[in-house]
Amino acid sequence: MITPSAASTAAKKKFLHDATEHVRDVGHRDFVRRALGGYYTNRDLQQARYHDWEHARDAASLVKWSAVNQLDELLPQFAAAFEANGGQLHWARDAEEARGIVLGLLQAARAKAVIKSKCMTSEEIHLNQALEADGYGVVESDLGEFIQQLRGEPPYHFVFPCMHVRREEISDLFGKHLGTPPTESPEELTMIARRHMRRLYVDADVGITGANFLIAETGQISITENEGNARLTVALPRIHIAIAGIEKVIERLDDLSVLLPMLATAGAGQQMTCYNTLYSGPRREGESDGPEEMHLVLLDNSRTALLADAEQRDALHCIRCGACLNVCPIFKNVGGFTYGTTYQGPIGSVITPHLRGLAEWSHLSAASSLCGACTDACPVRIDIHHHLLHNRRNAARTAPSRLERFGHRLFSQVARRPWLFAAGGWIFRKTLWITKPLRPPLLSAWLATRNLPPAPRQSFRAAWRRRTR
Amino acid sequence: MTLRSQAENDAARAAILARVSEALRVPAPPPQLGGHSTSPAVASGHSALAILPADTSRPWLPTGGDSPAESLQLLGENLEKLRATVFRVPDLAAAADCLLAQARERDWHRVAYHAHPLVEPLVAGIPCATHCVAAKDSFDKDALEACDAGLTACECLVAQTGSILVSSGSCGGRALSILPHTHVVVATLDQIVPTLADAFAGIRERYAGQLPSMLSFITGPSRTGDIERILVLGAHGPKELILILVG
Numbered sequence: 101m102i103t104p105s106a107a108s109t110a111a112k113k114k115f116l117h118d119a120t121e122h123v124r125d126v127g128h129r130d131f132v133r134r135a136l137g138g139y140y141t142n143r144d145l146q147q148a149r150y151h152d153w154e155h156a157r158d159a160a161s162l163v164k165w166s167a168v169n170q171l172d173e174l175l176p177q178f179a180a181a182f183e184a185n186g187g188q189l190h191w192a193r194d195a196e197e198a199r200g201i202v203l204g205l206l207q208a209a210r211a212k213a214v215i216k217s218k219c220m221t222s223e224e225i226h227l228n229q230a231l232e233a234d235g236y237g238v239v240e241s242d243l244g245e246f247i248q249q250l251r252g253e254p255p256y257h258f259v260f261p262c263m264h265v266r267r268e269e270i271s272d273l274f275g276k277h278l279g280t281p282p283t284e285s286p287e288e289l290t291m292i293a294r295r296h297m298r299r300l301y302v303d304a305d306v307g308i309t310g311a312n313f314l315i316a317e318t319g320q321i322s323i324t325e326n327e328g329n330a331r332l333t334v335a336l337p338r339i340h341i342a343i344a345g346i347e348k349v350i351e352r353l354d355d356l357s358v359l360l361p362m363l364a365t366a367g368a369g370q371q372m373t374c375y376n377t378l379y380s381g382p383r384r385e386g387e388s389d390g391p392e393e394m395h396l397v398l399l400d401n402s403r404t405a406l407l408a409d410a411e412q413r414d415a416l417h418c419i420r421c422g423a424c425l426n427v428c429p430i431f432k433n434v435g436g437f438t439y440g441t442t443y444q445g446p447i448g449s450v451i452t453p454h455l456r457g458l459a460e461w462s463h464l465s466a467a468s469s470l471c472g473a474c475t476d477a478c479p480v481r482i483d484i485h486h487h488l489l490h491n492r493r494n495a496a497r498t499a500p501s502r503l504e505r506f507g508h509r510l511f512s513q514v515a516r517r518p519w520l521f522a523a524g525g526w527i528f529r530k531t532l533w534i535t536k537p538l539r540p541p542l543l544s545a546w547l548a549t550r551n552l553p554p555a556p557r558q559s560f561r562a563a564w565r566r567r568t569r
Numbered sequence: 570m571t572l573r574s575q576a577e578n579d580a581a582r583a584a585i586l587a588r589v590s591e592a593l594r595v596p597a598p599p600p601q602l603g604g605h606s607t608s609p610a611v612a613s614g615h616s617a618l619a620i621l622p623a624d625t626s627r628p629w630l631p632t633g634g635d636s637p638a639e640s641l642q643l644l645g646e647n648l649e650k651l652r653a654t655v656f657r658v659p660d661l662a663a664a665a666d667c668l669l670a671q672a673r674e675r676d677w678h679r680v681a682y683h684a685h686p687l688v689e690p691l692v693a694g695i696p697c698a699t700h701c702v703a704a705k706d707s708f709d710k711d712a713l714e715a716c717d718a719g720l721t722a723c724e725c726l727v728a729q730t731g732s733i734l735v736s737s738g739s740c741g742g743r744a745l746s747i748l749p750h751t752h753v754v755v756a757t758l759d760q761i762v763p764t765l766a767d768a769f770a771g772i773r774e775r776y777a778g779q780l781p782s783m784l785s786f787i788t789g790p791s792r793t794g795d796i797e798r799i800l801v802l803g804a805h806g807p808k809e810l811i812l813i814l815v816g
Contacts, residue, residue, distance in 0.1 A: 135798040154603040155629035161600040169597055172590045179582075185782075190573065191581035204572040243804055244795035260798065267796055286796040290804055297805060301748075302710045318780060328747050328791040328806020334783070335743035336710055346585065353773070357627060357765035360786070361730060371631070371647065372730040374792055375747075375806065377785040384782045388683065388742035389708040400585045408592035414600060481600050 111440055112463035118438040119467070128264065129433060135263050136426055142369025143423075149371065160362050161481035164417035167316075167350045171407065174316040174349045175398075181319025186381035187394045194401050195225035201397050202227060202308070202341060203234055209339050209393075211236065211305040217323075217330035218242035219310030220258050220420060221343045221399055224442045224455075227308075238308075239300050241329035243293050250277050256436035258443055259367055259422030264435065297329070307333035307391070311344040312419065313359065314396075317352045319380055321396065324363060326374040334379060340391040342379075345399050347407075347416040353378075359419065366479035367421030406454040412487050415450050417480040424474035424484055430467055439464060446474035450487040453495075462495035522559065529555040626766075633729035633763025640728035640763050647731025651789030652802060653810040664755060664813050665691045668720070671811060672697055675751065681716040683741030687755045687815070688722055702741050710744070719749035719807075723756050724784070725771055726812075729764040732788045733812065734772075738781030746787065752807040758816035 122128060147153045167174060179189050192198035206214065214236050216222065228249075231238045240249040244261035248254065250273050255261035262270075270289050271282045280292050309330050313322040321342055323330050334340050350359070356376075364370040383390030406416055425431045425445030436444045441452045441464070449464035465488040474484040496504070514520050532555040539547055634640030648655050658664045668691045672680065679698040682688050692699050700712050713719075721741045724734040733754050735746045746752050762768050765786075772784065791806030802808055 138794075138798055149631040150629060151632065152629040156627075158600075158602045159627075159629065161602070165597070165600045169593065172586070172593050175586060175589060185780075189578075191578055191585050193581050193584055197581065201573055208572045241805065242795070243793050247795070260795065262795055263798060265796075270796060286799045287801050289796055290793055290801040294803065294805055298714065301805075302714055320780065320784075326791070327793050327804035329804070331743070331747040331785065332805055335747060346589070354766060354769050357769055358630065360765065361630065368794070371650075372732055372786065372788040374788050374790075375785055376732075376788070377783060378780075379783055380780050381782050384737070384779075386704050387737045387782060388702045388704045388745075390737060390743050390782055398585070400588065404585065404588035404592050407589060408595070410595040410597045413597040417600075481602070483601065 109460045109463070111460050114440055115438055115463055115467065118440075119434040122435045122438055123433050128435065131266065132264060132435065133432055135260075136432070139369050139426055143365060144369075146365040146369055146371050150365075156358065156362060157479055157481050159358050160479050161414075161417065163350060163355045163358060164419070164480045165414065167355075168347060168407070168413060168416045170351070171346065171349060174351060175346060178314050178316040178319060178349050179398075181316065182314075182321075182380075182396060183319070185319045186384075187319070187396055190395060190397045192397050192399045192401070195399075198225045198343065198397050198399050198401070199227060199230040202343070203230065205339070205341055205395055206231070206234075206236060206306060209306060211339070213300070213304045214238045214306045214308060215300055215304035215333050215337060216240050216245075216308040217310070217325065217333040218245050218261070219308065219343055220255075220442060221310050221345055222308065223254060223258075224401065225343075225399070227343070239297070239304075241297055241301070241333060242325070242327060243290060243329075246293055246297070247273065250274075253437075254442070256444075257422060257425055258420060258445075258448075259425075301332045301336045304333075304337045306339045306341060307337035308341045308343070309333055311342050311348055311396070312363070313356065314344060314349045315351075315353050315356070315378070316349050318378075320353070320378040321380075322356060322360075323377050323379070324360065324373045324375070325377075326368075326370075328375055331375050331377060334377070334391070335389060338391055339393045339395070340379070340382070341395045341397065343397045343399060345401070345403055347403050347418075362479040363419050363421050366423040366477065402455045406451060409454065412450065412454070412490055414480075414482050415447070415454070415484075415487060417482050418447050418451070419480060421479060423477040423479065427473040427477045429469055429471065429473070434467070446484045446488070447482070450482075450484055450491065453491050458491070458495055459499060462491055465489075465491035465495070522561065525559045525561075529557075529559070627764065630764070631729055633727070633767070637758075637761065640761050641758065644726055644728040644731060644761055647728070648789070648812060651731050651810075653731070653789050653812060655812045655814060657814050659816070661687070661690050661815060664815050665694050667813055668692075668753065669694055669696065671753070672718075675717070677717040677751075679716045680718045680720060681713055681741075681745055681749055682720040683722075683745060685722040685739065685741075687757070688720055688741075691755060691813075692720065702745050704742075708742075708744075710748075713744055713748050716749045718751040718753055719745045720753045720755065721746050723754050723760065724775075725768050726756055726761045727763075727765055727768050727786070728761055730786075730788055732765070732768075732786040733810075734768050735785050735787060736772075736781040737783035738776070743783050746785070747791075747806045750803070750807060751809040751811065752787070752790075753811045753813065755813045755815065758814065 190201045240246045247262040256264045274280045311321040312324045364373040382394045431445045453461040468488045472485045634643045681700040790810040793804035
């Protein structure tokens with residue numbers, strides 16, 4: 101339930117409206133649930149291959165904890181190693197600065213065609229809109245992102261961008277934009293995108309990617325993907341630009357031997373994602389191909405604000421596997437767009453208030469049943485559902501609701517006087533039936549679909565007295 | 570928008586690093602672990618360095634096999650599940666025959682390869698056009714795009730995950746193993762390592778100091794599940810992955 105304490109913001113109104121709409125759309129809910137069915141099976145199968153999945157989670161969580169808490173040392177270490185490899189590093193304090201850096205690089209390169217592989221950080225800074233406004237043609241090469249780009253929608257899920265779209269809709273979409281004949285086969289639809297994209301890889305001057313991990317020890321960046329589109333994006337264009345948050349730094353190359361399989365298993369129920377690729381700098385002497393320049397934009401964009409919150413710092417351990425979305429009852433019922441954020445689901449509800457303001461986004465933390473499925477699913481053991489509670493507490497502290505304060509004061513006065521408590525209970529038992537015809541505003545959402553139980557004939561205290569007499 | 574000056578970049582760097590140092594002044598509690606008595610953190614006092622020792626044992630991860638025979642068996646099983654095709658041949662002559670059969674069966678017109686002692690003998694007898702990717706100044710993207718198959722060597726094969734590690738240094742650069750529709754890998758039995766950790770250790774040993782600019786773990790043919798979460802092979806990379814294992 102949404103607590104009345106949070107100030108009613110535009111984002112919250114939108115959330116309530118969209119959530120109500122989506123929850124009623126049983127067809128959509130069924131579709132999303134069916135799409136996730138295979139994920140649960142595969143994830144369980146792969147987890148069973150671990151000698152001890154829980155132990156592996158401990159290790160992964162310690163790797164990330166250690167890295168995030170040493171970021172002051174690891175960031176300069178990564179920077180030095182990355183530059184020694186021949187990469188050019190650009191530091192961006194916020195989204196605007198990051199967009200400016202990328203636009204500056206494209207202009208200096210006289211770029212005409214840009215190809216992108218999936219990068220949530222670029223969604224976070226709204227890069228595509230900025231590039232298009234400046235006249236650059238940008239093509240998303242990941243199949244799901246490509247479909248979302250043609251639909252003019254942001255990703256629905258930060259790992260499965262178009263999991264809500266039916267194949268018939270994709271067929272119509274490709275027919276409209278690419279002039280291809282209708283088909284209901286996912287295989288044929290994938291091949292349409294494959295054929296369309298091949299020329300674009302060859303012709304692009306600049307390839308833009310994200311990064312899953314930055315390795316301080318070696319200065320490499322690690323990119324995880326299944327389709328091969330990131331591999332092509334970093335192989336063929338003349339210039340490679342990667343964008344990543346500062347929290348992606350890990351200490352050692354060897355840490356990947358834990359993180360890569362766990363990312364695959366938790367995120368998509370795979371043993372290992374199809375391509376896990378480490379890049380260090382542009383084409384080397386003696387190598388046959390590769391870009392002439394490699395750039396990395398290192399983004400803060402309020403990550404340091406989350407880092408400063410020692411209680412919730414572990415939210416920066418997130419490796420964006422998406423496991424918490426896949427198991428979340430709220431996500432499965434309200435859908436990805438309802439959140440109105442770049443990062444959806446439980447982890448999105450935890451971090452968005454830090455990245456974009458608690459006053460505007462605290463309602464996300466209230467939209468949770470606190471069942472803890474997200475925390476159980478997290479491969480790096482982020483205490484997600486407790487952080488939702490922390491956000492609620494912080495919101496109540498910074499913007500206390502008058503009504504709630506009045507309510508608590510009233511209750512404390514009543515609870516301190518046994519005779520008043522008894523009288524209040526008596527009145528409540530006698531008048532409870534009125535709530536049904538009256539539908540008081542605070543309870544109407546509950547009463548619309550639920551019946552109150554009949555009031556007990558006597559109070560608990562009376563029953564207790566009789567028992568112990 | 571113009572290119573940012575070095576001074577502006579340095580200012581941003583200093584500002585971010587200052588924020589990071591300031592933020593870390595309050596220590597964070599160590600993570601809550603799973604409550605195992607054998608938990609790595611219990612023994613190590615929460616140091617990730619201590620829980621990931623320099624040797625490559627990660628007993629809690631999926632196994633990589635305890636002997637070379639077990640690792641070989643596991644590699645085969647994993648590659649089969651990943652829908653890669655594996656041919657086991659006794660020597661390079663048999664490997665060449667194997668490649669020839671694949672070329673005929675799939676009607677290849679043009680095969681790309683790179684200079685490597687395992688690769689070149691196989692290409693010699695192939696009944697179609699070939700394209701050698703070499704470390705010249707200009708790289709011909711279109712010529713490579715027109716090839717049906719790319720033939721490469723690899724750095725190692727990882728039994729634990731069924732992964733094939735290729736590098737830009739000794740496996741024909743970046744595009745050869747990803748652009749053609751079929752990727753054929755030639756490897757010898759002694760290139761099999763049990764786990765990912767062993768693969769990293771091997772790379773470290775081979776390229777002390779200067780790592781190749783790309784290292785890629787290839788785990789099965791390219792795939793996607795973006796349409797209704799239904800698995801489709803050959804999204805953008807190779808639709809087919811063939812391993813010819815010599816020895």
